[in-house]
Amino acid sequence: MPVYQAPLRDQQFVIHELLDACAQLAALPPYAEVDAGTIDQVLEESGKFCAEVLFPLNASGDVEGCRYDAQARSVTTPQGFKQAWQQFRDAGWGGVAGDPEFGGQGLPALIHTAIGEMQCSANQAWAMYPGLTLGAYECLHAHGTPEQKALYLPKLLSGEWAGTMCLTEPQCGTDLGLIKTRAVPTGDGAYKITGSKIFISAGEHDLTENIVHLVLAKLPDAPEGSRGISLFIVPKFLPTAEGGVGERNGIFCAGIEHKMGIHGNSTCQMVMENATGWLVSEPHQGLAAMFVMMNGARLGVGMQGLGLNEVAYQNAVAYARERLQSRALKGAAAPDKPADPIIVHPDVRRMLLTARAYAEGGRALGYWAGLQIDIAHAHPDAAVREEAGQMLALITPIVKAFLTDNGLSSAIEAQQVFGGHGYIRDNGAEQYVRDARITTIYEGTNTIQALDLLGRKVLRDNGAALRRFGAKVQAFVQEHGTREDMNEFITPLADLGDKFTKLTMEVGMKAMADPTEVGAAATDYLRVAGHLVFAYFWAQMARVALDRQGSGDPFYAAKLATARFYFARLLPEAGARMRALRAGKQSLMAMDADWF
Amino acid sequence: MPVYQAPLRDQQFVIHELLDACAQLAALPPYAEVDAGTIDQVLEESGKFCAEVLFPLNASGDVEGCRYDAQARSVTTPQGFKQAWQQFRDAGWGGVAGDPEFGGQGLPALIHTAIGEMQCSANQAWAMYPGLTLGAYECLHAHGTPEQKALYLPKLLSGEWAGTMCLTEPQCGTDLGLIKTRAVPTGDGAYKITGSKIFISAGEHDLTENIVHLVLAKLPDAPEGSRGISLFIVPKFLPTAEGGVGERNGIFCAGIEHKMGIHGNSTCQMVMENATGWLVSEPHQGLAAMFVMMNGARLGVGMQGLGLNEVAYQNAVAYARERLQSRALKGAAAPDKPADPIIVHPDVRRMLLTARAYAEGGRALGYWAGLQIDIAHAHPDAAVREEAGQMLALITPIVKAFLTDNGLSSAIEAQQVFGGHGYIRDNGAEQYVRDARITTIYEGTNTIQALDLLGRKVLRDNGAALRRFGAKVQAFVQEHGTREDMNEFITPLADLGDKFTKLTMEVGMKAMADPTEVGAAATDYLRVAGHLVFAYFWAQMARVALDRQGSGDPFYAAKLATARFYFARLLPEAGARMRALRAGKQSLMAMDADWF
Incomplete structure (x- = not known):
């Protein structure tokens, strides 16, 4: 049986002993009151939620996967996912780091980063639903009009509605300049949007009453290439004036992908047929606006890499302690047993320590990056904010690519510790590899991260x-x-x-x-x-x-x-x-x- | 759509231009007549069979997998596998490198090695059925009595019967000294065998009328540990005096594993309840006898690593040529197209060349090892035979571990070339990673290979x-x-x-x-x-x-x-x-x- 416990002691070490976070947060007015006790309590509660609610659904969600109903064009998530979302919503986890003006709890991004790690350890496929919702929140918080913010942000923070980012099309992934989806102004401030998107994570599901799609498309007068892309809100159901759920919009799921992993997350082909949308930010400035979401998502994917690294490590350690096989090279370590636990063998330790060192190093780096978000956002001194933002921009591609490369190789090392027992489904080790495999690919492949680091940063x-x-x-x-x-x-x-x-x-x-x-x-x-x-x-x-x-x-x-x-x-x-x-x-x- | 063509040009380069194999084979009496034309013709025919018969079943076999019927305790292989086996049998592929005394064609192991690579490129899960059959043949050829050889070898070479190796038990994989399966002499030269085995590849299937299991078990007077293991033939159906199929023996499949990959190969839990078996080699000498099979199997697994490396590479190249995305960094390479094919990008080339260099290096090493088998077996000079055998023993753990590590990392690089399109099932890239993942684990994990190399060799x-x-x-x-x-x-x-x-x-x-x-x-x-x-x-x-x-x-x-x-x-x-x-x-x- 797979195991997971939140690594609270190491999280506390990083936050309090390495980063001295409370002292740093004390300088940031919105977080000045956040003390160590609060942080520890939130982490402990989140760890419980992840270990007790999300983790038990991880293996079953992988086996069951999402189901697409072509008639209804609907997606059913695996058993238990919806109840877990309900619990998540009731406990207010969706709004932890959200702006209090829109119903959020206003806690630092640092804490959210640590929570993200735990959610991904426990159930990456599930964690992507709130992850994308938070991404949509961040994008609209930064670029939405006051009306858009008032309408959408409370729904996204409360978990009543979910979000997505709709970028990729069959002919374009990395090269968004090739986008074909078109947006035509209707004259009343809205747009009619037509086109096809693929690989839309959480594009359709049964967790929420509405889904807020953020869609890249081109206006009729758009310049060629990536300078001609605009961003639109395209909700699944058009909101009513009172913020309720109105008419069904012309954006539909046309199918879901059969994937190597993250089976519990729906990866959707989305079709828009004169779907109603509203412009976010300025015309042709969509890519810049979307980058707010993408930068957050890249740090989030780095945390997926860390989360899978950690849970794969924990399971390999548990197996290495209990599996008895062969004797230590210098003589029996457990002479009363038929063989020694394999943790005595140096090469098993090499594999375990590889995963451990990458997890703990990744945690230090990832949480430090989380703290830079808070400083960049809230420090009273503009120069300090500027420096934190610059460090964050520099480090983002490293967090995304280095932590996901390490996460994948750690998951592979951890699986190797299990021998043949790691290749079969029962022990969970192979799922971590399959799930981790996507993290080096999406939100900009690790090649794109490397080009971003060297070329741009x-x-x-x-x-x-x-x-x-x-x-x-x-x-x-x-x-x-x-x-x-x-x-x-x-x-x-x-x-x-x-x-x-x-x-x-x-x-x-x-x-x-x-x-x-x-x-x-x-x-x-x-x-x-x-x-x-x-x-x-x-x-x-x-x-x-x-x-x-x-x-x-x-x-x-x-x-x-x-x-x-x-x-x-x-x-x-x-x-x-x-x-x-x-x-x-x-x-x-x-x-x-x-x-x- | 996945693609595969046998890499005939490079195979010929290695065999003729690098190894000068015909000159070397000319010194070996059984192979003195094997000329370049024969070799090329066999490779070409095998390439056709692999590309046209086995490869089209690879993706469908992965999706369908094997089915276990608990009532009948039977396993059904994926659609088409049985017909492919029939074609394989009719064409005589099972006996290519077999002893002519028992119906084989007596071609060099070198040729069989190259054929093995192609079969694993085309369909690793399918290729394991004949692979294990050949392993059983080799073990019995080296250690069987004249009667055992006369009875079993022709059936194994013709493909009428298949073979397995039954080593692993729930409590022991690497450490075979912990085996619990027991064999009790019946007094008439046979034994009654009782115990449970797990992870038995091709343990039960519908391809052949009989399956010859080679089973490790302990005699009542066996010394403790690995010095007390004996080897037995335990056929699924007891052979009749005329070499036909007689009574059903007490060895049954109790279930099959759900695995990360190689879904088309049945991985069986086998239960023996007073199954009838016959001793191979001497009492307590089973591990030494089984090592004949295991050394061959280790080279074979190295060829699996190479085969998957090659096919993953071929598919990534095909995709990199046709996928248009972004422009070359120094300016458009295909200005008439909306974007350049991604093969212009240096980092895509780094990934492709990594897989290519590992495949071509692995082919040179693997085929050289194949040639050493022939020299060790057939050179008239004992000193030359001895040296080839020593080189083969030294190089076997390197072929197994280095080629499978490289095969896995190449399959991962090749998948990365596809971006998101590599994570979904359609392009085949993710299957190669899942299938390759087992190769660093079975037939002795790569840690065991490393200990074998440094400690023993x-x-x-x-x-x-x-x-x-x-x-x-x-x-x-x-x-x-x-x-x-x-x-x-x-x-x-x-x-x-x-x-x-x-x-x-x-x-x-x-x-x-x-x-x-x-x-x-x-x-x-x-x-x-x-x-x-x-x-x-x-x-x-x-x-x-x-x-x-x-x-x-x-x-x-x-x-x-x-x-x-x-x-x-x-x-x-x-x-x-x-x-x-x-x-x-x-x-x-x-x-x-x-x-x-």
Whole structure:
């Protein structure tokens, strides 16, 4: 039987001991009252909800999947999903980080980030429904008119209505400039929208009375390409003046996909036939408006990677403790049993520690990013807000791509611990791999994240954002560089920092001469950047653990052992990636397209 | 729609141009008549059979899966599987590499290896049925009595009967010493066998009139552990004196597993209730006898990894050519189209070339191993036979683990090329990942392969086998070291060879002091060894391509470009692995088991 418990102790470590979040939040007026007790209580309650309500539906939801009724053009979610949504709604989980003006609880994004991790550990397919709803909320909160906000935001925060983002079409995924969906003004402020969308997560379901689709489409006078895309609200049911549910709108689900995983989430083909929609933001500015939703969604997908990483790890540990097979190489560890638990075997530990180090590093990075959202949003000093926003923009593609790559490889390592028992359905390990597999693909493939990091976030401002982040690393190195017990962490961190600076300059020079070099370097560059960031956070975590190990709490000894494992066994990937990257475009472009 | 064509040109390159197989086979009396024309014709025919008969059943077999009837305790394979088996049987594919004394065609194992690759590309789930049948044939051919051979071998080669290997039980997979199945002599030369087996591939099905199970069990007087295991033939139906099908034996399928992939192959729980069996080989010598089957199976699983790697690659290339999305970074490559085919993008090429370089390197290594089987079996000089056998033993865990690790990661890269279209069922890409996932697990997990390589094949003979392989590498380096155009391949090969020798000595020293160090090093050590072997074969392939590129055949230009990609982009992993490995056991064992 699969197991899951919220990793509360490590979450608290990251929030309180690593980030000292309450002190940072105290400087932000809307969150000044948020104390440690509140945070811990919310996390504990969320952990209970995830473990007790969502997790028991994870395996059954995978087996059952969503069902499409072609007659009614409706989708039925797996058994229990609707009741869980009801409980979620009744407990107010949909509004945790929402604006109090629209019925939200106004808690920091940091807390929401931690809740997101737990929901994805417990049931990623289910968690996508509220995840997309929150994305729609954020987009409309940022770009909606006062009337649109008043009408939609309370419904989205309360969980009465759900949301989606409708971008992809059969002929365009990454390249949204190719969108064919058309919007024609009706003259009364509304638009008639016609077109087809695919891969619309949560596009149709039975959880809510209404679904608010945010749809990218082109106006009749739209410029070519991605500069001609506009954003529209297209609700499943047209709202009445009183905010109720009115007439059925011309947006329908035409079918759902058979997928490798996340079976409990409906992936819909959506067809619009003169559907009524309303413009969000300005004409042709849809992509910029949608990016609010997409940036949030990218951090959210990073948390999916972390969540699956964590639950896969927990299950592999449980199995490795109970499965008896062979003896430890240096002699029996449990001579009273027919064989030793496989956790004695070094290579089983290598697999477990890989998943553990990636989960704990990802948590530190992901929650730090969550805190930057709060600072960027609410710090009274504009310069501080600006810096937090810049750091967030820089780190978003790393959170998305590095945490999902790591999540997938950790889920695979965790499955491997089970041997043949990990390949069959019963133990849950194979579902984590199938579910994790989508996270490196959607919300911009990890290639797109890598291009975003190197091309837009690093090179476009000539490395300014990166230097700012580097200054933080540098300050940490200088502050702790003289501590002998920190030497094993500081030395490789400083070394990688220097190499990364040099690497960035090299790539920048090559990119100026030939933009193809950016594409040839991007994926390896992102992996190196991810390791630099992880080394920075792991060194910080080691510092806290060293200072507190005298307490006798084995948590700190485990944290130090995991930090040492990370530096010894995982960080070396950065060196190989730097070497591969330096081969440049020639190693990729020399092959004629016809020769493949 | 998924695509597959046998990679005949590259197969011929490896067999004729790289290995010069006909010259080598000419020295082996049973194969002296096998000429290039025969080899090419068999490969071409097999390629047709795989592409036209097996491949069209791959996706449908995955969707339909096997069905278990609890009443009849029977298994129905997916639609078309039985007809395909009939065609396979009629064409004599089951006996290609079989002993002519028992109705086989007596062709070299080399050819069978290439056929195995193609079958696994086309339909891994289906290919496992004949794969296990051949394994049972090989085991009985090596260890059966003359009567057992006369009775069973012709039936297995003709495809009238199928075979299985029954090892695993609920409480034991890796650790076969824990087997509980019991065999009691009946006094008339037979045994009554009682026990339960799990994860028995092809344990029950509707393809053949009989199934020959090879079952590990313990005799009443068996010593403890793995030295007390015996091997038995337990046929589904007892053979009549005339070799027909007689009474139903007490071995039944009690259920089949729901698995991540290979749905078309039945994975059975088998129950024996006083089933009649006959001893193979000596009492308590079952594991040694079974290892004949397991070594063949391990090479076979390596070919599964290669086969899935190849077909995943072919499909990703086809998609990358036709999918139009975004423009090349340096400007439009297909200005007449709405966007460029994604094969113009450097990172798409990185993914494609990764899968390609792993497939072509794996083919060279795998076919070379196939040729060693023939030399070990049939060379007139005992010393040559001995050396080939030693090389084969050394290389088997590398073929199994390195090719399956690479196959899985290549299938994942290939799926990534499809973006969201790779996550849905229609394009086939996700099936290759699910099917490939088992290959790193079964027939001894890749951890077991790594322990076998480092502990048994390298350290046990103090590196003698490894030095012999190293001498081949050294000879190649010396022969071509002065060629300027080979410098880019020879230098890194020689460098890695030197480092690997030093690494092996280091690990050997540490292992003498503490056997746990073997377990802590094994997986990284195998990856480094795999890269050394690949670098050796890629350098040889580059040498052939350099010599022939003047022919104007773009095949050689593509081979060189892929070789350069391998050295530039994939080989650097070896450096990272060596660094990780040197961290030793401390990085894994410092963590208390309770702290996980």
